[in-house]
Every structure is written in structure tokens, then in C-alpha cells.
Amino acid sequence: MTVGVALASALSGCREEPTIVIKFEPNDMSGGRTADLGARPAADLAAAPTPDLAVAKKGTAVKPPTKGAVECKVAADCVIEPSDCCDCANGGKQHAIAKKLAAASKAARTQKCKNTVCTMMLSTDPSCGQRADCVDGGCVMIKK
Secondary structure: OOOHHHHHHHOOOOOOOOOOOOOOOOOEEEEEOOOOOOOOOOHHHHHOOOOOOOOOOOOOOOOOOOOOOOOOHHHEEEEEEEEOOOOHHOOOOEEEEEHHHHHHHHHHHHHHOOOOOOOOOOOOOHHHEEEEEEOEEEEEEEEE
């Protein structure tokens, strides 16, 4: 009798599992409204910070962006901030900006990026391995 109970309990644990089917189909492209990504309101363009594209190698001089006034005098006057919505820890890029402009730039970026989700991956952009410095009165990125 004990062999029969053991055999019955062993066999009752075996059952057929349902088959899982995964289908990879293209999204339905026939309906719905599409967004024109090229057309952005002027308010979005005005609020976006202008990235500092001047990048200097260590020991070389680069002309700072012409803004009419001197942005910095020493490296401590410059800070690093994300170029767009995502920072280097989340797949983005960074640029140098004058410390006195950083708060306004952060507020504009926060407003612009409130609906943006960043990837959770380290960026491989070269700017992520650089630091901010003051060269000829302008904040630029240089190699560490």
C-alpha cells in the first residue's frame, strides 16, 4: 500500500504545462496620428541650453564661444552639466558651462525633460571622460 501511495504521489506531480506562444509582429502603422518631430514650438527651442561644443586637448588653446562677455577667469568658475536630458551615467553627454549660468540652465533642462526617460547604461561619449576648464575666458571641456 505504501508503494502505491508513493507511486501515485510521484505521478500526480507530473502534469503537462501549457505552451507559451510569443509572437513578434510589427506595430499597426495604419492608424492614429503621427507626430511631426521636425516641428518644435519656438518656446522649446528658446528654453534649450546651448551646448558648448568647443573641446580642447590638454595644453591647447581653443577660442571660447563668443557671448560678448567673459564667462570665467579660473577653472572653478566652470561646471559640467548634461548636454541634453540624460547625464553620462544614463547614456548621455556633457558640456562645460559657467557656474553662474548653471542654475538657470538646470531649471530649463528640468522643464524640457520632464517627460524624458533615460537609458540605464553608462555613456561611451568622449565628453564623459573630460573635465571643465576655463580657456581664454570661456568654459570648455578638456581631457583629464
